[in-house]
Amino acid sequence: MKGSLTLRVSLAFVLIVALSAAGLGWYLYRSFVDEIVRRDDHALLGKLRQVQQLLGSPGAQQLVHERPQYFRDTMSGQENSLVRITADSGQVLLDINAPGERYPVPPPVPAPTLSRADVKAWTSSAGYPAQVVSGSARLGGERPVHITVARVYADRTAMFDRYRQQIVIAGTLGAALAGLLAALMLAHGLRPLHAIAAHAALVRPGRFEAQIDSSSVPRELQPLVTALNAMLARLHDGYTRLSGFSADLAHEFRTPVNNLLGQTQVALAHPRSAREYEDLLASNVEELERLSGMVDSMLFLARAQQEDVVPVRTRLSVGEEFARMAAFFEGMAEERDLTLQHAGAGEVQADAQLLRRALANLLSNAIRHAHPGSVVRLAAAAHGGWIELAVTNAGDAIGEHDLPHLFERFYRANTARGEGARSTGLGLSIVGAIMALHGGRAEVRPGPGTNTFVLLFPAA
Missing domain, CATH: 1.10.287 (Helix Hairpins)
Incomplete structure (x- = not known):
């Protein structure tokens, strides 16, 4: 998906907030509805008990016949409250039902055991939820009667509707506000990235030295x-x-x-x-x-320098490679009145051609700069997980300022200036590249009257 990162993150944040608000709103709505229904059930049971007490008082029978609306007043005078009193014989003694609702009449429950479980739900003719509960009493303390009280909750339904609308409006406005704030915060938070991009736009050939200030970066x-x-x-x-x-x-x-x-x-x-x-x-x-x-x-x-170049490594005998190099350079050594000596045993894992090229470069360099009549030595040793192949000659000391640059391309130490016509200045850089391909390194170790160049191969 292409487009603005700020837009995508803001929309995702709006979606998260909207889902969270919807979940929270649903939970609050259900909690509110359950609490109102519980209170209404207890109120309906309380009205039933009031009617039972009225019917049990002296003169209740006369009250039923002469003032039936008094029982509606007992139900707080609400038009949506229904009261029915029937005798054991089924005779209806009182029926307050202004809307003419037909509602179920559950069996009466003894007063001591009345609970919310005895309240039954039904639906009015207008489609509103309603509750009904039945009990028993003795009219005037003598005649047993059945009492049914019911109520239609049209006002409660309207209240729930308004509450749902308020939750939806609040959730929508909250999500929109969260999206706006998210966009503003992202715009502020992405300023360091804009600064980095502006710095990167200034990079030109020859202008790489300016570093990005990280002190103000998150x-x-x-x-x-x-x-x-x-x-x-x-x-x-x-x-x-x-x-x-x-x-x-x-x-x-x-x-x-x-x-x-x-x-x-x-x-x-x-x-x-x-x-x-x-x-x-x-x-x-x-x-x-x-x-x-x-x-x-x-x-x-x-x-x-290409990463896909992989040397073909084989196990090579160090002694045989030294003997091969000594035989090849014997004539060149004799011309300068030098003696070649080699000692070492064991094996090294390396590409044969590359190893021989590295040794040839070191050996020719050692012969070229050795003092006439001296000895050029090839030696091998193992130290600390490395196999070291060393070429040592007796020659002029290498300057301290030259040591860090010997393996750079076209670099020639002062002692090699006289050989400029015969040297390209690439021999030691080739040695360094060969050792990098093998996961090793090349070093120079100057000593008293000697110079030693070492090839370090990882031990197999």
Whole structure:
């Protein structure tokens, strides 16, 4: 159902109030009706007892014959009151029935046992409810007679009708007033949401830093504001990183492209020998290979950030993987007069290709920055629910300001500036992305004269 939230909530509130008012009104109406009926029944029984006392007094027989209307006066002179007195023989001694109603005559009940249960209901010829009760007495203290008193409650029916109308009117006005108040309260209560919407409308690329003030927000909206502020912070961070990445990417691409363009323009400025053209092509191939490597690395990082990328994990022998890496990089290590050592046992659950790529990046980085004649070590250990694969070299200390940024894209520490032509600055960021895919992390642990890069895999 589309439309105004205020309208929907107000209508729902009106419905709730209307149903509640109807239920309460019905309960009050029934309670009122029952109480009036109870009082009328007791009043009718009281009139019967008055007639019984009159008939039992001396001179009652003369009163019946000479002043029959006196018994109507006993019934408070009401026109809708009926009185009938009959002898044991069935002879009607008195019948006060101005409207000419035909009503049932229940059997008389002895005076000591009279109760509300003896009052019988009937309906008048005009359709009004009526009550009747019968008793017995001794006329003048001697002659037994039967007494029947009845009453038609036309006035009571009209009173009940008016009461029902008042309940309906009050309930309707109450529901309408409740709906109006609900709409006003909702309009006031939704002001924080309008403020949040207005703040969200101001968000633009590069304008994510402004946080929503949560001091004036109701408690129920605090989780929403907290989530929105966290989202804005993530957007700001992501936008900043993306802007930085774009700038770094342009810078990294500009250098090889300028090299290719400059070398080619210089070569084409004058006729060259075949040997010079071969040297130019070889230099261009080197730059193109670097560009190709950067593109592959960036594509890998882009895919690694997608949530649907799931590595194919298998149980891999740590010792075998270390031996494989050492054999592959043996030649590169010998060129720099380095010794490769590896130690470690056990298994790790990981994607084979991704693990080898992460180890290759760390190992090539360690060999490139190790002091000539030193040892590069690969080691494995298990600590506190983690399996640690470490690559350690002896090299220049990494600066304190560089440590937090080593795994960022295109970042190069000061010690790596001399390797700028051979490094894309993406190797360690790829390592970090691979470990994130495995639910682990990558760390750097500088020590006295050494640098150790560690891959932490969750223990199986």
